[in-house]
Amino acid sequence: MTIRVLIVDDSAVVRQVLSRRLSGAPGIEVIGCAADPLFAMTQMNRQWPDVVVLDIEMPRMDGITFLKKIMAARPTPVIICSTLSQRGARATMEALAAGAASVVPKPTTGLKTFLEEDSGDIVTAVRAAAAGKASRLVPANERRPLPAAPDPPGTTSDRVVAIGTSTGGTQALEQVLTALPPVRSGIVIVQHMPEKFTAAFAERLDGMCPMSVREAGNGDPVVAGTVLVAPGGRHLQLVGDGAHFRVKVSDGPPINRHRPSVDVLFRSVAKVAGPRALGVIMTGMGDDGARGLLEMRQAGALTVAQDEATCVVHGMPKEAVRLGAVDREVPLSAIAEVIRTHA
Template sequence: ICSSLTQKGAETSLQALSAGAVEIITKPTTGLKNFLLESAAELVAAIRAAANSNVRNLGKRSASPVPVAPAGKLTADAILPAATGHAMAQTTERIVAIGTSTGGTQALEAVLKALPRVCPGIVIVQHMPEKFTASFAERLNSICAIEVREARNNDRILPGLALIAPGGKHLIVTRSGAYYHAQVIDGPQVNRHRPSVDVLFRSVAKFAGKNATGIIMTGMGDDGARGLKEMLDAGAATVAQDEASCVVFGMPKEAIKLNAAQRIMPLEHIHQAILNG
C-alpha cells in the first residue's frame, strides 16, 4: 500500500495487511517528486518483498529469500553503544523482546493471542509507519488476554503487558534498580528503519542480559540479526522463526547465518519460548 489515504485509514490499512498486503508506505499529499526520490529504495524493497512473499497462504509456507538492504545504512551504534559485558543480575524479572517486519502483523497476532494473562513483559518492534502502531496495538489488545498498547516514555515493563514501539520512534529498554522501563526516543533510521529491531535488541542485551529472551520473526532485510547475536552473547535465550512459517524469510535467515539463534521454531510454538524462556 502506497497512499496518502492510509494516514487517515489506519484500521483499513491493517485490514489490508491481514488480507495479504505486505507493506504500508505513507505518501505525502504534497512533494511527491521528492518523496519518490527519497523513498526509491524502500519502494523497491517493498515490491521485491511482495513478489517473493507467500500472500496466498500467509504464515503457512516459505517465501523466497529477499536481498538485504545495501551497504551504507546506519547501525545501532548511531543510537547507543554496545554492551561491554553481561548485565548485572539485579533482578530475576524476565522480559521478552520481539522484532518483526513483513508478515509480522499476523504473526504477532498469532503469538500474542496464544499467551495467558500471566506471562513475562514483552517489548516489540514491528516495522510500521507512524500513526499505525497505535491502531495495531488497540486491535491486538481487543483480542488478546494480555494487555497490548503502544509504548510510552518511561513505561514500566510488567508481566502480562506487551508494549509496541511507536512508528517513527526507536524503542529501547533501560533499567532502574530491579525494574525495566521502556524509553521512546528520536534518532536516525537504523538499517533504514525507525523503529529498529537492532536498537531494541541491543538495549535489551545491555540492560537485561540473561534475564531476557529475544525473538526474531518474519520480515525482509537483516534488521535485528546483529542485535539478536548481541543478546545471545550477553546471555539471553534467542529464537528465530523457521522458514516454513515465515511470509518472508529475511530477518530470521540473517540471524541464523550469524549463529544468533539458539532455537529455530515454527510460528505456532513461539509462544512457548515466551512462557518458558
C-alpha cells in the same frame, strides 16, 4: 523472472510516478494502471499480476473490499499504498488483517515530491512481496488461545521478552499474541511500520489478545502481561529501573535503514536484562536485529528465530542464524508456547 505489477489508485499523479519508478527498476514490469477496482478487475481478467499496489480510498469500490475479492478469487501479494493519517492507519490495519502483504505510506501533502524522492521503499516492498511465500497463518476464527495463566501479577516485571519483525510481521504477531495468555514477563516489540500506523496496530491487537497491547510511551514500565509496541518513526530501548525495567522512546538516525530498529531494541535488552530476557526474531527482509540478537545470546539470553518454512520473508531470521545468534529455530505456531514457557 520479471515481476508483473498492477497499480490501482484514483490519483493520476500516484499512478504516473509509481509507474515510472517501478518500470525503471530492474526485473519489474508495470503491466497496467487503474483508477479504481472495477477498471482493475477488467485488466486482471486479461492478465493477472504478480503484485498489486493498492490504494484504500477510491471511488466505486474501496480498496479493502477489492482486496478481499482478490484473496477470495486468487490470493496475490498486495501492497497497500495509504495516506499517513489516523483514518488511513485504521483502514490499513483492516487491510493487513484481510491479507495485505505490507504497507507503503504516502503523505497527504507534497505527494509527488515524496514519491519521487522516497520511492525506493515501494521497489523494496514489491520485490519482497513477490519473493514472499503465500501466508500460512491460521485464520483468526480458527485460532484457539491457550488458557489464561492464573492470577498474573500486574506489577513491573523483572523478566522481558523482546520481539523483532518486519515484512509479514503484522499477521505473524497477531497469530502469536492471540495464542498467548497473560504472562509474567513484559513484552516489547519492534515491528517495522511507519509513523501513525503503530498506534492503530496496537489498538487492533489490544482488542483481540488476552494481554493488554499499546503503543509504547517514553518511560513506560515493563509490566507483566502487557505488550509495548515501538512507535513508528522512533527507536525503542529497554532501560534498567532497579530490578525491573522501563522503556525509552527516542529519536535518532535510522539503523539498518529503519527507525524503529530491532537492533537498537535487542542491544539495549542485552545490556540491561542479559539472562533475564528472551529474544525472538521473526519474518522480515534484510538483517535488522541479527547483530542485536547475537549480543543478547552472548549476554545469556535465550534466543529464538522463526523458521524458514513459516516466514513470509526469511531474511532477518536467516541472517541471525548465519551469525550464530540463535539457540532455537521454531515454526510460527510454536513461538507462543516458547514465550509462555520462558515467562
